[in-house]
Amino acid sequence: MYSIGEVAKLLNVSTHTLRFYEKEKIITPERTVRGDRRYSEYHVQWLRFVIKLKETKMPLAQIQEYASLFLQGDQTTHKRLKLLKNHQDHVKNQVQVLMEIDDMLRKKISAYEEYLRNQDFN
Amino acid sequence: MYSIGEVAKLLNVSTHTLRFYEKEKIITPERTVRGDRRYSEYHVQWLRFVIKLKETKMPLAQIQEYASLFLQGDQTTHKRLKLLKNHQDHVKNQVQVLMEIDDMLRKKISAYEEYLRNQDFN
DNA sequence: ATACTGATTAGAGTAAACTCTAAGTCAAGG
DNA sequence: CCTTGACTTAGAGTTTACTCTAATCAGTAT
Numbered sequence A, B: 001m002y003s004i005g006e007v008a009k010l011l012n013v014s015t016h017t018l019r020f021y022e023k024e025k026i027i028t029p030e031r032t033v034r035g036d037r038r039y040s041e042y043h044v045q046w047l048r049f050v051i052k053l054k055e056t057k058m059p060l061a062q063i064q065e066y067a068s069l070f071l072q073g074d075q076t077t078h079k080r081l082k083l084l085k086n087h088q089d090h091v092k093n094q095v096q097v098l099m100e101i102d103d104m105l106r107k108k109i110s111a112y113e114e115y116l117r118n119q120d121f122n
Numbered sequence C: 001a002t003a004c005t006g007a008t009t010a011g012a013g014t015a016a017a018c019t020c021t022a023a024g025t026c027a028a029g030g
Numbered sequence D: 001c002c003t004t005g006a007c008t009t010a011g012a013g014t015t016t017a018c019t020c021t022a023a024t025c026a027g028t029a030t
Helices: A004-011 A015-023 A041-055 A060-071 A074-120 B004-011 B015-023 B041-055 B060-071 B074-120
Strands: none
Touching (some): A004 A015, A004 A041, A015 A041, A060 A074, A074 B041, A074 B074, B004 B041, B015 B041
16 A cells, blocks of 8 residues: 555655545545555556546546446446547547648658758858 | 638637737737738748657747747857757657557457456356 | 638637645654 | 645635726818
8 A cells, every 4th residue: 555655756746736636536545544545556557547547638527427427336437448549539530630640740740851952051 | 811710710719818928929910910920831830840740749938949940040050950859859758658558458458358258158 | 891711910728738836744873 | 643635625826818998099071
């Protein structure tokens, strides 16, 4: 079981953020007698997943929804599957867009390079 | 030459946004005698580019910087090239991350599907 | 004439996602 | 014993990128 500080260090987020996520019902760690948060390995896994989702621009609201479905148990499996599939489409789309932009940048960059090469002859 | 409303429609942004970009020195359209903004084909091209960059999460501040280099003319070509190359690295990286996440989602999704298949046997 | 459309401005308001502050409790180490 | 550092809370502040409001004006349509 990890303390909030340990998890923060482990996942490279601030303790503020972890408390914020708790307020937003994205994660609910256990508590010691004294009230300190305790994160299990399982909690950490879930947070890793959340952070991954965030890297793909998934809004917190949607992550929240997923978390809430999780808490509601087995009868929400279909919904969760749908949500994930939806998001996968979104991710694939993003990859597409980014690859196009990469191409655009490649062209711009070689145009610049050519321009500089020609200048050098003066 | 396009009016602000025409450009807004053309590029699917609001007139608010266009004025905002002007305030932020990202674009400086010409003006009619009366003071209305006039965007040339060239301005529109630049805006298209800006919007593309935005799709890759490039922060406005960086787009601003690029725009400012542009206005400073030819002696900033090297700097602009460097900026673009930098951003290209960033984009390539994003593609990498997204592809990893796509993979992760693929696994999660098939796990869910298998789970549901097994449930159906009951 | 009057209403409608689309433009202008400065500046206020909004949403998301943190990020920090204040004011405090508590346990361990020097 | 006292300081240091980690923890607690509610709630305020910040950043980014818009988004909207209010008040006004010019040109066109009825």
